[in-house]
Amino acid sequence: MAISPPTGSRTRLAIVVAASVTLVTLGLRDAPIIRNLREGAATVTDPIESGVDTATRPVRNAWHGITDYDDVKAENEHLRNELEQAGAADITGTDAERQLADLSLVLNLPYATDIPKVVARVVSGPRSNFSHAVQIDKGSDAGLAVGMPVATGAGLAGRITQVTSNTATVDLITDPEIRVGVRLASTGDLGTARGQGRGDPLVVDSSIGPRVQIAAGTGVVTSGVDRSAYPPGVPVGTVTSTRTGSGGLALELVVQPSVDFDRLSYLTVLQWEPSG
Amino acid sequence: MSTRAKLFRATVVLFAAVVLQVTIMSDLRIVGALGDVMLALTVAAGLTGGADRGVTWGFATGLLYDLVLDTPFGLSALTYALVGYAVGLAGSALMRTSGWWPVGVAALAGAVQATLYIALANLLGDAFPFSHLPGIALVMAAWCALLVLPLIRVMWWVHGHSEPDRLEVLLR
Numbered sequence: 001m002a003i004s005p006p007t008g009s010r011t012r013l014a015i016v017v018a019a020s021v022t023l024v025t026l027g028l029r030d031a032p033i034i035r036n037l038r039e040g041a042a043t044v045t046d047p048i049e050s051g052v053d054t055a056t057r058p059v060r061n062a063w064h065g066i067t068d069y070d071d072v073k074a075e076n077e078h079l080r081n082e083l084e085q086a087g088a089a090d091i092t093g094t095d096a097e098r099q100l101a102d103l104s105l106v107l108n109l110p111y112a113t114d115i116p117k118v119v120a121r122v123v124s125g126p127r128s129n130f131s132h133a134v135q136i137d138k139g140s141d142a143g144l145a146v147g148m149p150v151a152t153g154a155g156l157a158g159r160i161t162q163v164t165s166n167t168a169t170v171d172l173i174t175d176p177e178i179r180v181g182v183r184l185a186s187t188g189d190l191g192t193a194r195g196q197g198r199g200d201p202l203v204v205d206s207s208i209g210p211r212v213q214i215a216a217g218t219g220v221v222t223s224g225v226d227r228s229a230y231p232p233g234v235p236v237g238t239v240t241s242t243r244t245g246s247g248g249l250a251l252e253l254v255v256q257p258s259v260d261f262d263r264l265s266y267l268t269v270l271q272w273e274p275s276g
Numbered sequence: 277m278s279t280r281a282k283l284f285r286a287t288v289v290l291f292a293a294v295v296l297q298v299t300i301m302s303d304l305r306i307v308g309a310l311g312d313v314m315l316a317l318t319v320a321a322g323l324t325g326g327a328d329r330g331v332t333w334g335f336a337t338g339l340l341y342d343l344v345l346d347t348p349f350g351l352s353a354l355t356y357a358l359v360g361y362a363v364g365l366a367g368s369a370l371m372r373t374s375g376w377w378p379v380g381v382a383a384l385a386g387a388v389q390a391t392l393y394i395a396l397a398n399l400l401g402d403a404f405p406f407s408h409l410p411g412i413a414l415v416m417a418a419w420c421a422l423l424v425l426p427l428i429r430v431m432w433w434v435h436g437h438s439e440p441d442r443l444e445v446l447l448r
Contacts, residue, residue, distance in 0.1 A: 009327040020354035027349025041343035052299040133346040176403035
């Protein structure tokens with residue numbers, strides 16, 4: 001049988017491709033109509049999603065139960081939280097020590113204690129294989145706004161990219177499109193962290209010379225430099241290795257995020273907006 | 277069946293699929309990747325109705341999916357439409373082979389869509405790492421293969437049976 005399609009099919013394909021390319025172009029330009037459509041869709045689907053999330057939890061727990069018995073899982077969760085908290089405290093402590101030593105700041109800035117916070121539940125993880133965003137069950141009614149940083153007890157998780165009245169979308173820092181201004185907690189060297197996708201470490205482009213030794217385990221926190229999208233001193237992760245950057249003039253740091261992105265259940269939104 | 281009835285049924289199926297995708301499927305990850313009901317629906321449409329139906333359903337499911345994602349808008353619609361079209365053509369060409377060919381076509385479509393999506397996303401400047409492709413393609417292929425037979429029956433419910441519906445004979 002010949003597989004040559006009828007002319008009508010080819011015409012339809014051409015129309016659909018043209019329409020798709022137009023939509024992609026509008027989306028890339030962040031056209032208001034696309035933004036409004038997505039916000040409208042979120043307003044409709046997020047409450048349904050929240051309801052179904054509750055109703056189908058047993059099914060999903062059964063799925064996860066294939067490898068994790070509930071009691072072991074709960075215990076692991078508890079221990080993991082404790083470890084994450086300890087890790088965050090360690091990074092924050094190192095950063096505070098450096099700040100004191102440098103006399104660059106007169107106030108201790110323990111991890112975002114002076115910033116109002118809203119705790120929200122994660123109602124769904126990334127919705128496709130190509131997405132790096134999760135949905136939370138608080139929105140503008142709770143005082144959330146686009147751009148606000150989001151964290152866990154362990155450190156920085158991402159930032160809000162879309163808000164409806166009762167829900168919000170959080171783009172995680174594993175997204176290769178996200179850039180986070182960071183500094184090394186021990187030396188104060190600045191850099192820019194970028195995601196490598198789900199399950200992979202972050203990479204920090206730094207201005208540190210390629211011969212400088214950076215110890216594995218060195219903490220990395222948000223820099224909070226002028227106009228930064230994130231407040232200063234929020235733990236981001238720890239250095240696991242270093243390599244020479246593509247230009248050969250500076251180090252690239254491989255950083256394991258503090259946050260375990262596979263086990264997000266609650267997130268804390270920092271009600272903080274960049275200055276300027 | 278009237279056109280209005282078909283449209284109503286198609287709308288119900290589309291919304292049920294997107295709710296299923298963003299609620300249950302998005303949590304059922306295997307090796308970090310998840311299945312795609314929307315794509316499996318497109319494949320089923322292409323297999324039952326040829327290139328025309330494949331491209332139409334591909335565009336509709338992709339567009340609906342794009343509305344609830346944070347990825348480049350329109351990219352799912354484009355890739356699903358292309359895959360739906362190709363599946364429709366393949367379906368016409370392979371219809372006289374063994375009864376399991378829809379499963380094979382669906383698996384291949386899952387892997388192809390993942391590859392196409394990542395390639396186009398990178399072309400558009402959305403730096404999605406290619407290192408994740410093998411795992412995603414494998415899981416997408418497996419889920420598409422698993423879902424396509426039930427979804428073919430959903431397509432029959434939406435559109436009724438075409439005459440002669442050789443696919444039905446093969447799957448009976």
